[in-house]
Structures are given as C-alpha cells and as structure tokens.
Amino acid sequence: MAVVATGLSLALELGDLFDSLLDIYNTSIKFIGTPIFYSTHIVTKERMLSLSHTTPPIVKRRTIKVFVMTGPATSGIVAHKTTHAGKDTYRGYSWDILQNLMKNPTIAKKYDFQITHSEPGFSNYEKVIKDIKQGTYDIAIGGFMQTFAREKIVDFSTPNKIDSNAIFHIGEDSIFNAAITILQTIGGLLIAIFLIGVLLGLVLYFGNPGRMRTLGVANKKEFFLNSMIAGIASMFGEFGHIAEKATLSFKGLFIASLIMVVASIALLYVQAKLTAVLVEEKITDNIGQYTVSKGVVLGHEGYTVAEKLQAVGVNVKFMKGHTNDQLIDMYLNNTDKYEGVVLSYCDGYPYLKVHPQLRASIGFGHEPSGFPVSQTQRDFLDDINVAILEMRSNGMLRALCKQYFGQMSYADTFPTCSLT
Numbered sequence: 001m002a003v004v005a006t007g008l009s010l011a012l013e014l015g016d017l018f019d020s021l022l023d024i025y026n027t028s029i030k031f032i033g034t035p036i037f038y039s040t041h042i043v044t045k046e047r048m049l050s051l052s053h054t055t056p057p058i059v060k061r062r063t064i065k066v067f068v069m070t071g072p073a074t075s076g077i078v079a080h081k082t083t084h085a086g087k088d089t090y091r092g093y094s095w096d097i098l099q100n101l102m103k104n105p106t107i108a109k110k111y112d113f114q115i116t117h118s119e120p121g122f123s124n125y126e127k128v129i130k131d132i133k134q135g136t137y138d139i140a141i142g143g144f145m146q147t148f149a150r151e152k153i154v155d156f157s158t159p160n161k162i163d164s165n166a167i168f169h170i171g172e173d174s175i176f177n178a179a180i181t182i183l184q185t186i187g188g189l190l191i192a193i194f195l196i197g198v199l200l201g202l203v204l205y206f207g208n209p210g211r212m213r214t215l216g217v218a219n220k221k222e223f224f225l226n227s228m229i230a231g232i233a234s235m236f237g238e239f240g241h242i243a244e245k246a247t248l249s250f251k252g253l254f255i256a257s258l259i260m261v262v263a264s265i266a267l268l269y270v271q272a273k274l275t276a277v278l279v280e281e282k283i284t285d286n287i288g289q290y291t292v293s294k295g296v297v298l299g300h301e302g303y304t305v306a307e308k309l310q311a312v313g314v315n316v317k318f319m320k321g322h323t324n325d326q327l328i329d330m331y332l333n334n335t336d337k338y339e340g341v342v343l344s345y346c347d348g349y350p351y352l353k354v355h356p357q358l359r360a361s362i363g364f365g366h367e368p369s370g371f372p373v374s375q376t377q378r379d380f381l382d383d384i385n386v387a388i389l390e391m392r393s394n395g396m397l398r399a400l401c402k403q404y405f406g407q408m409s410y411a412d413t414f415p416t417c418s419l420t
Contacts, residue, residue: 064380066115067128068095069142074350075324076408077143077163077369081120090117093404094141094371097160097388100396104387111380121323126302129154129372138374139384143346145304145367155381157371158388161346161401162415165305165364167297167314168328168348169340170357189270193235196266200259201231207255210247234263298327299342306342309364316342324348328355346416349408366415392420 070090071078079095081088101107116137118128128140133153143163146156183190204211205227212223234242239260246256299306299316310316317338319327327341328351341348344367345360352358373381391397398420405416 061110061112062380063112063114064377065136065138066098066113067131067137067140068098068115068117069122069125069128069140070117070119071121071123071323072325074354075121075347076349076405077344077347079117079141081117093161093400094143096400096404097391097397098141100391101384101387104383104390107383107387110383121325123300123323124302124320125304132372132374135374135376138377138380140372142371143344143369144372145344145369147304147308147367150304150372153375154372155375155378157373157381158385159368159370159419160388160397161369161405161420162366162418163347163369164345164362164366164414164416165308165342166345166348167309167340167342167361167364168351168358169297169331169361170335171359186270186273189273193266193270194232196262197232197235198228199231200234200262201228204231204242204255204259208247208252210249210252211245214245214247231259234259235266237263237267239263295339296337297340297342298331298338300327303342304367305344305347305364309342312364314342324351345414346405346408349405368419 068090069078070081073080077092077094079090079092081090083089102113125142125144128137128142129144129150130153131137132140139157143161144150144156145163146159150156205224209223211227212220215223215226217223217226230242230245233240242256242259246252296315296317297309299309299318300322301318301320306316306318319330322330324341324343324347327343331338331341332355340361345362346369348360352360371384373384388397398417401417401420408414408416
C-alpha cells in the first residue's frame with residue numbers, strides 16, 4: 001500500500017511538474033514573441049522619427065542686382081542722398097517704393113538685394129535699359145517711362161505713376177502779352193459785366209427815385225446818368241455811389257443791397273476766371289504752336305522724353321553726360337541760343353520754384369512710369385507686381401505719391417497719382 005501510495009504521489013507530482021513546464025513553455029513563447037514584435041515596432045518608430053527630423057532642403061536666396069538713379073533734390077523722380085550724423089541716407093518716391101518692396105514678407109524671404117547707386121545727376125536712362133538687357137542689373141529704380149521700344153528688350157513692373165512730357169522755358173510775361181491774353185479770354189465777360197452794370201443802373205433809377213433828392217441833382221437826365229454810372233461802377237467793385245447816396249428807407253436799403261450782392265458775385269467770378277486764365281497761360285499745352293514758333297531746346301542723350309519730342313517735330317539738341325541742373329543753367333545763361341529744356345514734368349517741376357521765370361509747356365502726352373526688370377527674372381517680376389498692387393490696395397502707394405508730388409505746381413491738373 002505504501003508503494004502504491006508513493007507511486008500515486010509521484011505520478012501526481014510528475015503531472016504537476018509537467019503542467020508547470022507547459023506553463024513555462026507557453027509563457028516563454030509569449031515572452032520571446034513579444035520582443036520580436038515590439039522590437040520591429042521600435043525600429044519603425046525610430047526610422048520615422050529620424051525622417052521627421054531630417055533637415056528640409058534649403059531654398060537658396062537669390063541675389064537681385066539693383067541700380068538706383070540718384071540726383072539732387074531739384075530732380076523730382078530720383079533718389080536724393082542726404083547726410084545725417086555722418087551717415088548717408090536716401091529718400092525719394094521710387095526709393096521709398098523699393099524700401100517697401102524689400103520689406104514685403106514674400107520678397108524678403110526669397111531675395112537679397114545688391115544695390116548700386118548711380119553718380120548724382122546721371123540721366124542716361126537708355127544706357128540703364130541696355131545694362132539690364134545685358135544682365136549687368138536685374139532691376140532699375142527711378143522714373144522710367146514705359147515705352148514700346150523698351151518693352152521689346154526688358155519687362156516693366158506695374159506702373160506706379162503717370163508722368164508728362166514737357167519743355168521748361170522762360171515765359172513771355174510782359175504786361176502787353178498779359179493784356180492781350182486777358183482780352184482774348186475774358187473780353188466777352190467784360191462786355192457782359194458792362195451790360196449788367198447798365199441793367200443795375202436802370203434798377204437804381206426806376207426802383208429808388210428818392211436818390212434824386214439825396215444826390216441833389218436838378219433834373220431826371222442827370223439822375224439817369226448818375227444811376228448808370230453807379231450801376232456800371234458797382235460791377236467793377238466801386239460801391240461808394242451805391243452806399244453813400246442810398247435813401248434811408250427799406251426800399252432804398254433793399255435795392256442798394258441787391259446791387260452790391262449781384263456785383264460782388266460777378267466780380268468774384270471774373271477774378272477767378274482771370275486767375276485761371278493766367279495760371280493756364282503758365283502751362284502751355286499747344287504742341288503745334290511750340291514746335292512751329294520755337295527754336296532749339298536742350299535734352300539729355302538717352303532720355304525718352306527728349307527722343308519722343310524730337311519724333312514729333314521739336315528741334316532737340318542732345319547733350320551727353322549733363323545733369324538736369326547743368327542743362328537748366330546752360331539754357332538760362334544762353335537764352336539767345338536755346339529755347340528751353342526737355343524733361344518729364346515730374347523730373348523738372350522743382351525748377352519752377354527755384355527759377356520763378358520758368359514755365360512748363362505740356363500737351364506732348366502722358367506716359368506710365370515703372371521699374372524696368374530683366375526678362376530673365378519673370379518670377380521676381382511677378383512677386384514685385386503683387387507687392388505693388390498690395391501697396392495700391394492698402395493706400396501706401398497713394399500716400400507716397402501725394403507726399404512727393406502732391407505739392408508740385410498745378411498738381412491737380414496732372415494725372416500723376418491717378419494709378420494709386
């Protein structure tokens with residue numbers, strides 16, 4: 001019995017041992033399988049992490065070569081250099097546009113700018129256009145007019161202003177010429193004023209006969225002539241005959257007031273008309289009269305305005321290597337030889353203030369003005385066009401245009417800022 005019991009006990013222990021070994025086996029299989037699975041997962045994650053931290057490809061910033069036209073403050077369309085605390089700074093309409101373009105987020109992220117300034121007063125715009133075509137520069141900053149010939153070899157940015165072709169010359173402001181101009185322009189108004197004065201005299205004669213007593217005249221003929229003189233004189237600003245001899249009655253007060261009001265309004269209108277005529281006389285816009293009656297005018301070599309005016313009949317003498325100041329001085333010192341200087345109006349308008357005897361003859365057409373860009377830089381051109389249009393929409397371009405050209409002579413008569 002003891003042997004049997006011992007055998008049964010041993011069998012049970014062996015069975016338990018077998019079960020334990022089986023559990024260990026199954027557990028070990030799970031244990032071994034798990035590292036294999038998770039090991040593969042860990043490798044995949046690490047690989048993904050390594051990919052996510054891989055340095056993205058570097059977009060190389062492109063260098064844009066910029067040529068900036070510079071000159072003195074008497075030139076209205078170029079950058080002006082000023083020195084403050086020993087540091088050179090620039091200002092000007094085109095220069096300020098460039099500064100805004102360089103700060104545009106898209107442009108600032110993609111481009112670096114290598115800026116070259118011209119010699120002060122350099123004015124051979126045509127040479128700059130050729131330099132851009134040849135790749136010396138990518139863009140030029142200044143008042144470049146957008147012409148058909150230039151469009152063949154370079155691209156142009158969206159126009160940022162409208163400029164006018166002009167000839168700057170000494171006006172013929174003699175008293176005789178002014179009198180002729182006045183008579184030709186407002187001669188009809190003077191006749192109308194005289195007739196209205198006669199009508200007011202009749203109102204005075206028939207409407208306020210009591211004036212005859214205050215005037216101390218003996219008969220109606222003298223009273224009639226006195227009334228005519230008072231009515232006509234009032235239309236030319238003389239109210240003494242009306243006010244001093246009015247009867248002290250409501251009727252007399254009404255008639256005297258009516259005449260003075262009508263005469264004052266007419267006088268103000270005539271003065272405004274006369275002022276407008278004299279101002280318009282300072283800006284002649286008759287191209288035919290100028291080309292037929294005038295002689296040689298000075299112009300820059302490679303200056304589009306001079307070339308265009310020559311094409312329509314103006315006798316232009318082209319000067320090489322001169323500044324605007326030098327051309328103006330050459331003309332003023334040789335008025336017996338030359339009849340004026342060809343410049344764009346925006347370029348030359350400051351001289352009207354520096355030299356009050358100058359006037360500007362226009363009527364030769366208006367031209368859009370923008371920045372010439374190399375035809376190899378079309379994507380850069382697209383970027384600056386978008387930026388300029390953005391400056392238009394947010395009012396920045398108009399504010400700059402008004403800042404630099406809003407105070408120029410006769411600004412309201414020119415379409416300079418109409419594109420902004």
